[in-house]
Amino acid sequence: MIDRLHQILGDKGLITDPQEMRPFLTDWRDRRQGNAVCVALPASVKEVSLTMKVAAEEGQPVFPLGGNTGLCYGAVPESPSPKDKPGIVISLQRMKQIREIDVAANIATVDAGVILAELHEKAKTHKRQFPLYLGSEGSAQIGGLISTNAGGTGVVKYGPMRDLVCGIEVVLADGRILSDLEGLKKNNTGYDLKHLFIGAEGTLGIVTGAALRLHPENTNDAHAWVSVDSPESAVRLFTEFQEKCGAYVEAFELLSGTEIDAVVRHIDRVHVPFDTVPEWSLMIELTSNDSSVDLNGVFEEILGENLENGSVLDAFIATNSQQAEQIWHVRHSVTEANKLEGMGMVHDVAVRVSKVPAFIAKAKEVTAEKFPMATPLLVNHLGDGNVHYILMFPHDYWKSLSDPDAVTHDVQTCVHDIAASFGGTFSAEHGVGRKLTDELKRLADPLRYELMKSVKQTFDPENRMNPGVLFE
Amino acid sequence: MIDRLHQILGDKGLITDPQEMRPFLTDWRDRRQGNAVCVALPASVKEVSLTMKVAAEEGQPVFPLGGNTGLCYGAVPESPSPKDKPGIVISLQRMKQIREIDVAANIATVDAGVILAELHEKAKTHKRQFPLYLGSEGSAQIGGLISTNAGGTGVVKYGPMRDLVCGIEVVLADGRILSDLEGLKKNNTGYDLKHLFIGAEGTLGIVTGAALRLHPENTNDAHAWVSVDSPESAVRLFTEFQEKCGAYVEAFELLSGTEIDAVVRHIDRVHVPFDTVPEWSLMIELTSNDSSVDLNGVFEEILGENLENGSVLDAFIATNSQQAEQIWHVRHSVTEANKLEGMGMVHDVAVRVSKVPAFIAKAKEVTAEKFPMATPLLVNHLGDGNVHYILMFPHDYWKSLSDPDAVTHDVQTCVHDIAASFGGTFSAEHGVGRKLTDELKRLADPLRYELMKSVKQTFDPENRMNPGVLFE
Numbered sequence: 001m002i003d004r005l006h007q008i009l010g011d012k013g014l015i016t017d018p019q020e021m022r023p024f025l026t027d028w029r030d031r032r033q034g035n036a037v038c039v040a041l042p043a044s045v046k047e048v049s050l051t052m053k054v055a056a057e058e059g060q061p062v063f064p065l066g067g068n069t070g071l072c073y074g075a076v077p078e079s080p081s082p083k084d085k086p087g088i089v090i091s092l093q094r095m096k097q098i099r100e101i102d103v104a105a106n107i108a109t110v111d112a113g114v115i116l117a118e119l120h121e122k123a124k125t126h127k128r129q130f131p132l133y134l135g136s137e138g139s140a141q142i143g144g145l146i147s148t149n150a151g152g153t154g155v156v157k158y159g160p161m162r163d164l165v166c167g168i169e170v171v172l173a174d175g176r177i178l179s180d181l182e183g184l185k186k187n188n189t190g191y192d193l194k195h196l197f198i199g200a201e202g203t204l205g206i207v208t209g210a211a212l213r214l215h216p217e218n219t220n221d222a223h224a225w226v227s228v229d230s231p232e233s234a235v236r237l238f239t240e241f242q243e244k245c246g247a248y249v250e251a252f253e254l255l256s257g258t259e260i261d262a263v264v265r266h267i268d269r270v271h272v273p274f275d276t277v278p279e280w281s282l283m284i285e286l287t288s289n290d291s292s293v294d295l296n297g298v299f300e301e302i303l304g305e306n307l308e309n310g311s312v313l314d315a316f317i318a319t320n321s322q323q324a325e326q327i328w329h330v331r332h333s334v335t336e337a338n339k340l341e342g343m344g345m346v347h348d349v350a351v352r353v354s355k356v357p358a359f360i361a362k363a364k365e366v367t368a369e370k371f372p373m374a375t376p377l378l379v380n381h382l383g384d385g386n387v388h389y390i391l392m393f394p395h396d397y398w399k400s401l402s403d404p405d406a407v408t409h410d411v412q413t414c415v416h417d418i419a420a421s422f423g424g425t426f427s428a429e430h431g432v433g434r435k436l437t438d439e440l441k442r443l444a445d446p447l448r449y450e451l452m453k454s455v456k457q458t459f460d461p462e463n464r465m466n467p468g469v470l471f472e
Numbered sequence: 473m474i475d476r477l478h479q480i481l482g483d484k485g486l487i488t489d490p491q492e493m494r495p496f497l498t499d500w501r502d503r504r505q506g507n508a509v510c511v512a513l514p515a516s517v518k519e520v521s522l523t524m525k526v527a528a529e530e531g532q533p534v535f536p537l538g539g540n541t542g543l544c545y546g547a548v549p550e551s552p553s554p555k556d557k558p559g560i561v562i563s564l565q566r567m568k569q570i571r572e573i574d575v576a577a578n579i580a581t582v583d584a585g586v587i588l589a590e591l592h593e594k595a596k597t598h599k600r601q602f603p604l605y606l607g608s609e610g611s612a613q614i615g616g617l618i619s620t621n622a623g624g625t626g627v628v629k630y631g632p633m634r635d636l637v638c639g640i641e642v643v644l645a646d647g648r649i650l651s652d653l654e655g656l657k658k659n660n661t662g663y664d665l666k667h668l669f670i671g672a673e674g675t676l677g678i679v680t681g682a683a684l685r686l687h688p689e690n691t692n693d694a695h696a697w698v699s700v701d702s703p704e705s706a707v708r709l710f711t712e713f714q715e716k717c718g719a720y721v722e723a724f725e726l727l728s729g730t731e732i733d734a735v736v737r738h739i740d741r742v743h744v745p746f747d748t749v750p751e752w753s754l755m756i757e758l759t760s761n762d763s764s765v766d767l768n769g770v771f772e773e774i775l776g777e778n779l780e781n782g783s784v785l786d787a788f789i790a791t792n793s794q795q796a797e798q799i800w801h802v803r804h805s806v807t808e809a810n811k812l813e814g815m816g817m818v819h820d821v822a823v824r825v826s827k828v829p830a831f832i833a834k835a836k837e838v839t840a841e842k843f844p845m846a847t848p849l850l851v852n853h854l855g856d857g858n859v860h861y862i863l864m865f866p867h868d869y870w871k872s873l874s875d876p877d878a879v880t881h882d883v884q885t886c887v888h889d890i891a892a893s894f895g896g897t898f899s900a901e902h903g904v905g906r907k908l909t910d911e912l913k914r915l916a917d918p919l920r921y922e923l924m925k926s927v928k929q930t931f932d933p934e935n936r937m938n939p940g941v942l943f944e
Contacts, residue, residue, distance in 0.1 A: 104711045104826035105857070127715055149660050160658060163635070178919050185856040186632060186822045186900035188621050188671055189912055190942050191924050195667035199660055216718040239576045243599055245762045246688040247719045290717045293765060350658045354576035384657040385577070428658035440661055447650050451931075452663050458930045459923075470662050 001058045002038060005088075008050045013094070015039040024089050027076050028068050032434075034077035036063065039089045045169060045177060045208045051090060052206070053175035061087035061464045062173075064202040066144020067115065069136035072433025074148065074201045080468040087464075090206060092143055099209070101126050106214045107166060107183045112143025112207050119212070128214040131158040135335075143207040149199030151429030156383030157250045157287075158215065160429070161198065167211030168194045170204075173460045183211035196455065201431055202466035204459040218287040221250070222295035223324035226303060227278030227314040231357035234282055236311060237302075238353065238382055241284070245298050249383060251285040253331055254356075256378035259338075260330065262392070266340040267333040271326045273316035282382070283331050334379050338390060343398035344377065345391040345411045349419035350428035353385045359422045363389055363415060370414060371407075373397050386428040389415055416443060437472045473530050474510060477560075480522045485566070487511040496561050499548050500540050504906075506549035508535065511561040517641060517649060517680045523562060524678070525647035533559035533936045534645075536674040538616020539587065541608035544905025546620065546673045552940040559936075562678060564615055570594050571681070578686045579638060579655045584615025584679050591684070600686040603630040607807075615679045621671035623901030628855030629722045629759075630687065632901070633670065639683030640666045642676075645932045655683035668927065673903055674938035676931040690759040693722070694767035695796040698775060699750030699786040703829035706754055708783060709774075710825065710854055713756070717770050721855060723757040725803055726828075728850035731810075732802065734864070738812040739805040743798045745788040754854070755803050806851050810862060815870035816849065817863045817883045821891035822900035825857045831894045835861055835887060842886060843879075845869050858900040861887055888915060909944045 006014050015021050016038045024039045026032070037060065042048045055062050061084060063077035077089050092113035099109040103126050110119060116130075116137040123130045132145065134152035144150075146168065150161045158164065166183030178193070197204055228234050234254050241249050257279045264270050264277065286295045299317045306312035318324040338344045351359045364376055374391040381388075391411055401407055416426040420443055432440050441449065453471065456463070478486050487493050488510045496511045498504070509532065514520045527534050533556060535549035549561050564585035571581040575598050582591060588602075588609040595602045604617065606624035616622075618640065623632045630636065638655030650665070669676055700706050706726045713721050729751045736742050736749065758767045771789045778784040790796040810816045823831045836848055846863040853860075863883055873879055888898040892915055904912050913921065925943065928935070 102824065102826050104707050105824040106714065107824065149664075151658050151660075155658060162664070176919055178917075178923065180917070180920070182824060182895040184822050184824065184897055184900070186623050186627060186853075186858050187897040188623075188901055188903045189897055189899050189908075189916065190904060190920075191672055191676075191927055192621075192634070192667050192670070193920065193923055193927070195664050198664070200663055204663075216715050235576050242578065243688050243761065247761065289715065289719065290765070290770065292769070293762070297764070298762065350656050352574065352577040352579065352654060352656065354574050381658075386658050423654040425656055425659040425661055427661050428656070429660055431660045432662060436661075444661065445650075445652070447648055448652070448662075448665065451650065451665060454930050455663055455665075455927075458926050 001054060001060070004054050005038065005040060005051060008047055008054070009040055009042060013041045013043060013047065015041070024065060024091060025077055027070070027073055032073050032076045034063070035086045036077045036089045037086050039091060041091050041094050043094045045171065048090065048171045048206060048208050049175045049177050051088070052171050052173065055088050055464065056174050059462070059464070060085050061467050062206070063087055063089045063466055064143070064147070064206045065089055065091040066141040066147065067136065067139040069140045069144070070148065070433060071430045072435040074431055074433030074466070074469050075144070076434060078434060078468055080472070084467065092141065092208065095208065098122050103128065105183070108212045108214055109181050109209065110142055110212060111209055112141060114142045116140045116142065116145060123214055124217065127217050129217050130164070130212060131215050132161060132164060142210055146198055146207050146210055147200060147202050148431045151386070153251050153381065155381065156252055162195065164213045165194065165198055165210055166213050168197060168207055169209035170197050171206045171208055173205065173462070173465050178205070181209060181211040201433060201469045203456060203470050204465060216289040218289050219291040220288045220293055220295055222286045222299055223318040223327050224284045224299050224303065225273060225316045225327045226282040226284060226312055227274055228280045228282060229313055230280060231360050233311055234280060234382060235353060235357055237282065237306060240302060244302055245286065248286040248288050248295060248298065250287040251283065252383035253283045254378070254380040254382040255281045255283065255331070256376070257281070258375055259334060259377040259379055262341040262377060263330050263333050263337040266337040270330055270333070274314050278313065283327055338377065338392065341392055342395050343393045345408060347389045347412070347415045348428050348430045349389060349415065349424050349426060350384065350386045351419060351422045351424035353382065355422045355424070356380065356382060356385055356387060359387060359419065359424065363418050366414060366418060367391055371411060384428070432470050434468050437470060440470065441472060473526060473532070476526050477510065477512060477523060480519055480526070481512055481514060485513045485515060485519065487513070496537060496563060497549055499542070499545055504545050504548045506535070507558045508549045508561045509558050511563060513563050513566050515566045517643065520562065520643045520678060520680050521647045521649050523560070524643050524645065527560055527936065528646050531934065531936070532557050533939050534678070535559055535561045535938055536615070536619070536678045537561055537563045538613040538619065539608065539611040541612045541616070542620060542905060543902045544907040546903055546905030546938070546941050547616070548906060550906060550940050552944070556939065564613065564680065567680065573598050575600065577655070580684045580686055581653050581681070582614055582684060583681055584613060586614045588612045588614065588617060595686055596689065599689050601689050602636070602684060603687050604633060604636060614682055618670055618679050618682055619672060619674050620903045623858070625723050625853065627853065628724055634667065636685045637666065637670055637682055638685050640669060640679055641681035642669050642679050644677045645934070645937050650677070653681060653683045673905060673941045675928060675942050676937060688761040690761050691763040692760045692765055692767055694758045694771055695790040695799050696756045696771050696775065697745060697788045697799045698754040698756060698784055699746055700752045700754060701785055702752060703832050705783055706752060706854060707825060707829055709754065709778060712774060716774060717758065720758040720760050720767060720770065722759040723755065724855035725755045726850070726852040726854040727753045727755065727803070728848070729753070730847055731806060731849040731851055734813040734849060735802050735805050735809040738809040742802055742805070746786050750785065755799055810849065810864065813864055814867050815865045817880060819861045819884070819887045820900050820902045821861060821887065821896050821898055822856065822858045823891060823894045823896035825854065827894045827896070828852065828854060828857055828859060831859060831891065831896065835890050838886060838890060839863055843883060904942050906940050909942060912942065913944060
């Protein structure tokens, strides 16, 4: 098989040396390592197709690898059973061409190996933006972002990756190429198959290219940090912003005082523009591509009224870019601060925006009783109903535990169950991967789970596409 | 079987009298009539489920019927083979409850039998809009609109039905109920099955309920009629509007002078605000929910510059609602005018916005040569790349034809082929139904067609769900 692959891929396209293969087999946090016969680095869709045909003939599992930035081990090549063949890792890092920017149609056609930050730059030269914004944009690849339906901070305005993909090119398990990169805004000729591959985590095929929706660049922005007394008040204010200027809301983040406290304790150059740290902080960004709109004026009007009627306790509107950066510096320092603060159990749940306050109240009540040593820290993409509910245990306490894995499991089950009781999900944006397959089986509607398995069976009857992901 | 259905549905829920059944078996233009054992009118999801279980046990085909406003005979109960059983029509007209309006989450949860106009009204009472706007909104039902992925005039700003559905409830062929009506903005836990049912034209299951995305009401609008010299200039202007105020563009329609002439000839109270009918007319609507934005000012700035540099020949900006109505009266009179004008062969093709000018040029060239008796009339949702290319034959000429069906077929094939040569689709918003199954087979990518059949087989192995639709 190696010889056949070598003929297809050439010297540059195939790695078999265990030492060289290592970075392709290990997750980026170095927590889990997989195994493979070889790493294939095809340079074209054709080469992916031929590689897949060889894999099919040899009965080898295939493990697609994007930028390796996932949090759920979806890209670690681990066959579910020791009897399985070790398989082929396919990385598209050599397929990194931005094939076309169509300004009138607002579409970028790209190879799956393009790195998100490169697309951001390219779009900018055409006065466009590709509005998917997340921490790993310097290494995350388009193919992986599609396969995991990536989210990030722009979802409230632009939607997740699913809403930004208007066409895809996929190589199926048998090597055939399914391609529609026209990205038509209207096309009613049967089933829309592309949505099956978006968020499928590589279990149905390998995304090799995409037509992506661009948006006009924003020429105008405004930023505010607002103190409110409760999540209820935060949701009320979100609703008001939606009504009065919904099209401007680019970020609407809700942080607990406990989280801000942690940032203040551990991070440099943190400036809180209030006398005391608010119990609940909203960080809001408004944007527009109409440069004539007075976005600070919009802030002043809505926040002014709410200060008067008491719904808002205090508000700080940035008057220059430095002040705006000060606000977002706090938000972006959360991960670093939490690492220093203690052992944080992060959850990525989502409920409807309207149910966020009730979910938070219930989660705080239950976890206070069950895990009295832990402090809840909350970082919420409120506009999406996405709650990162973090239970923070002191380092010393955590080290004293005889079975920390059991506690981790208990905490996770507890928080996921509460989200489920509000109709919510246990994985809003991080996916399932190999980490949460048990939770998917436990919490998914059994009929949906069965139908998902039927779809998997239809597209990948031999279960060779990223086996071990999604399903146990 | 009738007895069993009667027990489930009661007197009000079952029609077996041929005379009473007739309106349920005939398309609204009275062009095609089907056949059925009975018409079931379930009053709840449970009743739909039980009805489907009976149908499954009896091996009866099932024909879902919405508001019966389709143009492709997707709702006419015709079994593809005379050997098939005649089947059961299921209408959800008794399921018309708006179950919930969640203002903070911007979600309406509705029964599939709710009529679009009723949802419009209800949303308004909550300062929200459900931005799907089309001619048949007084009778079209939500279930049918989802099953056909309906489009209309708001697509350029809000997307088609697919973009407005955040959760669905479906009864499968075997009667089981697949339901997720939470409508979470973020949920990455495996395959997104709802997109398979959207636009499936009832071939995979019966949509009984939906969670739909509401938008804030617009408090601000502006309207203009612009004269340009070519489709190229129209696309350039569209691109400029996208860049400078993309979030405001609610409608961007391009009409040929030949189409306006037909309206002027046949319709009353038509006012053209220019000395002569423009060769190409753009009708543009801008909207915003920020009442402080000066939308007429935006028009003046962009159109003013383009008048100066010659890209725009003339422009009329409405200064009051009466003038706005005058503009849209022309647009909305197209169908009526064309009926009087002659025998119009309407096509519903779409290409990328950037390819619209080349498509139009090619189509005009080819059809002028092949069908010299016909005049091309163009009505385009330019912002969506959706071209209603209408070939208008004089009534007298048409009546003189010995085989008009053959000409109809030739015209259709010709226009669809040209669209395909530009990567376009033969059905942008009208769907496939029973009318265009040949065209789907002829023009679809064979691999996609095969995969669609596999999906159909997975969800409806006995081919009992709306047989004859999509597939031959």
